Amino acid sequence: PTGYMENSISYSAIEDVQLLSWENAPKYCLQLTIPGGTVLLQAANSYLRDQWFHSLQWKKKIYKYKKVLSNPSRWEVVLKEIRTLVDMALTSPLQDDSIHQAPLEIVSKLLSENNNLTTQDHESIIVAIAPLLENNHPPPDLCEFFCKHCRERPRSMVVIEVFTPVVQRILKHNMDFGKCPRLRLFTQEYILALNELNAGMEVVKKFIHSMHGPTGQCPHPRVLPNLVAVCLAAIYSCYEEFINSRDNSPSLKEIRNGCQQQCDRKPNLPLRLLHTSPDLVSQEATLTESRLKPVIVTSNEIHVEVERNNTANQKMTANVGNGSEPNLIDCLMVSPTCSTMSIELSAQADRILGCYVEILKMLSDYDDWRPALASLLQPIPFPKEALAHEKFTKELKYVIQRFAEDPRQEVHSCLLSVRAGKDGWFQLYSPGGVACDDDGELFASMVHILMGSCYKTKKFLLSLAENKLGPCMLLALRGNQTMVEILCLMLEYNIIDNNDTQLQIISTLESTDVGKRMYEQLCDRQRELKELQRKGGPTRLTLPSKSTDADLARLLSSGSFGNLENLSLAFTNVTSACAEHLIKLPSLKQLNLWSTQFGDAGLRLLSEHLTMLQVLNLCETPVTDAGLLALSSMKSLCSLNMNSTKLSADTYEDLKVFL
Numbered sequence: 001p002t003g004y005m006e007n008s009i010s011y012s013a014i015e016d017v018q019l020l021s022w023e024n025a026p027k028y029c030l031q032l033t034i035p036g037g038t039v040l041l042q043a044a045n046s047y048l049r050d051q052w053f054h055s056l057q058w059k060k061k062i063y064k065y066k067k068v069l070s071n072p073s074r075w076e077v078v079l080k081e082i083r084t085l086v087d088m089a090l091t092s093p094l095q096d097d098s099i100h101q102a103p104l105e106i107v108s109k110l111l112s113e114n115n116n117l118t119t120q121d122h123e124s125i126i127v128a129i130a131p132l133l134e135n136n137h138p139p140p141d142l143c144e145f146f147c148k149h150c151r152e153r154p155r156s157m158v159v160i161e162v163f164t165p166v167v168q169r170i171l172k173h174n175m176d177f178g179k180c181p182r183l184r185l186f187t188q189e190y191i192l193a194l195n196e197l198n199a200g201m202e203v204v205k206k207f208i209h210s211m212h213g214p215t216g217q218c219p220h221p222r223v224l225p226n227l228v229a230v231c232l233a234a235i236y237s238c239y240e241e242f243i244n245s246r247d248n249s250p251s252l253k254e255i256r257n258g259c260q261q262q263c264d265r266k267p268n269l270p271l272r273l274l275h276t277s278p279d280l281v282s283q284e285a286t287l288t289e290s291r292l293k294p295v296i297v298t299s300n301e302i303h304v305e306v307e308r309n310n311t312a313n314q315k316m317t318a319n320v321g322n323g324s325e326p327n328l329i330d331c332l333m334v335s336p337t338c339s340t341m342s343i344e345l346s347a348q349a350d351r352i353l354g355c356y357v358e359i360l361k362m363l364s365d366y367d368d369w370r371p372a373l374a375s376l377l378q379p380i381p382f383p384k385e386a387l388a389h390e391k392f393t394k395e396l397k398y399v400i401q402r403f404a405e406d407p408r409q410e411v412h413s414c415l416l417s418v419r420a421g422k423d424g425w426f427q428l429y430s431p432g433g434v435a436c437d438d439d440g441e442l443f444a445s446m447v448h449i450l451m452g453s454c455y456k457t458k459k460f461l462l463s464l465a466e467n468k469l470g471p472c473m474l475l476a477l478r479g480n481q482t483m484v485e486i487l488c489l490m491l492e493y494n495i496i497d498n499n500d501t502q503l504q505i506i507s508t509l510e511s512t513d514v515g516k517r518m519y520e521q522l523c524d525r526q527r528e529l530k531e532l533q534r535k536g537g538p539t540r541l542t543l544p545s546k547s548t549d550a551d552l553a554r555l556l557s558s559g560s561f562g563n564l565e566n567l568s569l570a571f572t573n574v575t576s577a578c579a580e581h582l583i584k585l586p587s588l589k590q591l592n593l594w595s596t597q598f599g600d601a602g603l604r605l606l607s608e609h610l611t612m613l614q615v616l617n618l619c620e621t622p623v624t625d626a627g628l629l630a631l632s633s634m635k636s637l638c639s640l641n642m643n644s645t646k647l648s649a650d651t652y653e654d655l656k657v658f659l
Contacts, residue, residue: 576602600627632658
């Protein structure tokens with residue numbers, strides 16, 4: 001612009017804005033009255049002219065309110081101006097986010113610059129701006145003010161009447177607390193304020209239920225992730241003093257192993273390693289008496305009492321090096337090498353922890369939320385100080401138990417670690433884990449649900465044999481049926497190579513009625529297996545259409561099938577359950593499962609046992625990527641038909657690489 005328009009006109013200089021409406025006036029013009037003259041603005045059409053008109057009026061009024069509220073004299077006048085400002089924003093014909101946000105920011109600035117307001121003034125201002133908060137998130141400074149009000153006046157009616165719809169909107173619509181952390185802090189303080197009411201957790205429970213809704217499926221997909229984010233942040237804040245006061249806290253692995261490496265520690269973490277006597281006999285005699293004593297952990301220093309069985313460990317290592325496994329009966333007598341670290345929280349932190357762990361329990365009670373909750377908690381998103389805190393792990397145990405009781409694979413599979421080499425809830429709550437406090441009852445529940453799903457595999461059993469065989473035998477000795485079944489499967493699948501260990505497992509099984517019965521059934525199956533695998537019988541076999549799993553089992557138990565190389569089950573009604581019979585055929589090279597109900601679980605079992613299979617037809621079966629990926633270990637496969645399955649392009653490319 002040149003000439004008169006070189007210099008901009010400030011909104012503060014505009015005295016009046018008018019539409020030109022007299023006869024013969026220029027079309028679509030606005031007249032701005034400024035000191036020293038007027039300015040005409042001509043728009044392209046009436047819509048644009050009206051838009052300019054209302055926008056200029058809005059800017060002019062906002063400037064006026066900023067000026068009035070920046071220098072408050074009497075709070076009665078200020079409150080009246082705030083109400084007028086809110087009414088103007090609500091009745092404005094303009095549609096823009098700033099129409100409602102600008103008044104909120106003005107009030108936010110007013111509150112931040114005036115700290116001498118009374119509680120009554122606070123509540124009056126909050127009630128005045130409440131209509132603007134129905135469809136808008138409060139700005140950061142206003143969130144700080146709300147947090148302060150929740151802390152100082154948790155029983156105020158404003159918390160229930162005004163803050164409740166605001167927090168509900170935040171939980172339903174917020175996409176990322178990382179971009180607006182003060183919204184999360186406000187939500188945390190609001191929930192804590194609810195917990196301070198007379199009914200306490202009952203009020204919080206009703207609020208959580210209102211967020212979920214009365215139906216079986218929550219209609220708002222963002223509510224659960226936002227609630228979990230609030231819970232995780234609140235729980236982290238309980239241990240923040242410990243975390244910030246020392247950057248050399250013990251790793252979870254060290255906590256679980258019951259020791260802390262001094263070489264990696266800084267001087268402000270004093271340790272006492274209580275090494276036991278090298279005399280193994282005296283050590284075993286005193287081991288049951290000298291349980292690890294909990295110690296108080298403060299923010300200034302941490303004392304960890306650790307008791308380690310070095311001599312026993314060396315002996316076990318030596319035995320393994322000689323080609324044999326350690327004496328497992330001795331292992332059962334030794335308490336898990338896990339230090340017990342007792343952390344003492346302040347009264348306020350303890351209340352916060354109790355409130356938010358209780359919320360996690362509530363979330364785990366909703367069936368539709370449980371899969372997503374299990375997925376969010378699978379990476380163990382808690383600080384290691386929390387996992388070393390006995391109260392926290394004891395309370396969180398309810399949530400893990402709910403996961404272990406859920407029959408859906410997408411839920412209980414989250415008990416396992418996210419990736420190899422990283423601990424999962426299964427490891428933490430198993431005997432010897434940092435969170436185990438029940439002699440393996442929860443561990444048995446987790447193993448039971450995992451074995452009942454698709455984890456009855458050699459890999460899973462091998463992992464149990466390598467890491468948890470002692471606890472499995474101890475629980476089987478106490479009559480736990482799941483552990484008895486585990487030991488029988490280890491014998492049936494030849495998981496244990498050491499003869500002495502096999503004899504110990506057999507002795508353990510025969511020491512209880514249920515173990516003796518299941519071991520006898522195992523022996524019967526082994527005799528039938530030897531008969532089945534005896535050389536002889538047909539080399540090719542085709543079952544009639546409509547045959548079932550029971551028909552196949554009955555047929556295979558009727559004679560010897562050691563020579564069977566080609567088996568066709570096409571167009572039958574067999575399912576994954578028949579895989580337990582198929583893996584007993586030692587010479588099987590060709591298997592036709594066309595148009596059957598054979599699924600992923602059976603496919604995993606075949607991939608572990610039928611390593612010599614050369615031809616496999618899965619056409620028109622319900623297998624998915626999860627099961628098909630297991631075939632990557634079957635290096636002998638020459639022909640694989642996956643037509644009309646749920647095979648994805650990515651899995652197809654992966655199988656091409658491995659096969």
